[in-house]
Amino acid sequence: SQQGEEDPQALSIQEGENATMNCSYKTSINNLQWYRQNSGRGLVHLILIRSNEREKHSGRLRVTLDTSKKSSSLLITASRAADTASYFCATGANSKLTFGKGITLSVRP
Amino acid sequence: ETGVTQSPTHLIKTRGQQVTLRCSSQSGHNTVSWYQQALGQGPQFIFQYYREEENGRGNFPPRFSGLQFPNYSSELNVNALELDDSALYLCASSLAPSGGNTGELFFGEGSRLTVL
Numbered sequence: 269s270q271q272g273e274e275d276p277q278a279l280s281i282q283e284g285e286n287a288t289m290n291c292s293y294k295t296s297i298n299n300l301q302w303y304r305q306n307s308g309r310g311l312v313h314l315i316l317i318r319s320n321e322r323e324k325h326s327g328r329l330r331v332t333l334d335t336s337k338k339s340s341s342l343l344i345t346a347s348r349a350a351d352t353a354s355y356f357c358a359t360g361a362n363s364k365l366t367f368g369k370g371i372t373l374s375v376r377p
Numbered sequence: 378e379t380g381v382t383q384s385p386t387h388l389i390k391t392r393g394q395q396v397t398l399r400c401s402s403q404s405g406h407n408t409v410s411w412y413q414q415a416l417g418q419g420p421q422f423i424f425q426y427y428r429e430e431e432n433g434r435g436n437f438p439p440r441f442s443g444l445q446f447p448n449y450s451s452e453l454n455v456n457a458l459e460l461d462d463s464a465l466y467l468c469a470s471s472l473a474p475s476g477g478n479t480g481e482l483f484f485g486e487g488s489r490l491t492v493l
Contacts, residue, residue: 299480308465310381310484311420356419363410363471363482364433367419 273368274357280374287344289371291357292337298361300333300340305354305370314342314355347375380404381470383485390458391493398453398488400468408432409451410482411443412467420467426451427473455490463492 275290293300299318303311317324317333317340324331330343344351352375358365380403390396402409408427412420422435426445440456449470455462466489469482 301480303484308487308489310467310486311469311482312484313481316480358419360422362425362433363408363469364422364425364435365410365420365482366422367412369417369419 274355274371276371277369278372278374280376281347282376283347283349285347287347287351287373287375289342289344289355289373291340291342291368293340293357293359294338295359297335297359299359300331301358301365302329302331302340302342303356303358303367305356307353311356344373347373349375349377351375381468381483381485383466383468383488385488386486387489387491389491389493392458392460394458394492395454395456396458396490398455398466398468398490400451400453400470400485402449402451402468402470403483406470406472406483407449408471408473409445409449410469410471411451411453412469413437414465414467414487415461416464423453458492460492463490465489 301316302314305311315326317331328345333340354370356367356370358367382401384399410425411423414420424434425432429445442454445451465487467487469484
């Protein structure tokens, strides 16, 4: 079963625009992670936010976490064509992660 | 490049056959986790190996089994293949079951299995 549910399922934007992706989850968490996957290849870790954090930044990425609403958002600023990929949120402990179905982001040049 | 390598990259099997997939973890990582990703879905946790012992299992039947070797490389074996086993199988390594300070998993590029 999928713990995280991302929203929207697909997102298409123009290069330079910001992309916002949302994730909701069902049970209490210690942390939430976001991963990226290019064209059905391996996943790449983007960022981890702990349950006692509300916001975290990494380069052009900004992640927020609202534990009261059991939701997180990933913002990619000034998007590039190379950001085209699928994005997944994941929860879990001890490397046993539960992933959502993912969001397909297309960035048009 | 994550330093995690998987083989083979693609393979085709028929129903009822058996398959072995291999994974070499990143140097220094003692924990390997396996995930199954069906088309259009997120990865699903199969099981994890830590110091050569199974350390947790997802909702997969016993015909999915694994091994971890002293050098921390790992194998995933699937017996009596079914059509629904067609998927991308991903191996991920980490510094420890906790994922280390960052909680990060390092994924290989996957083995794409097609069952006919």
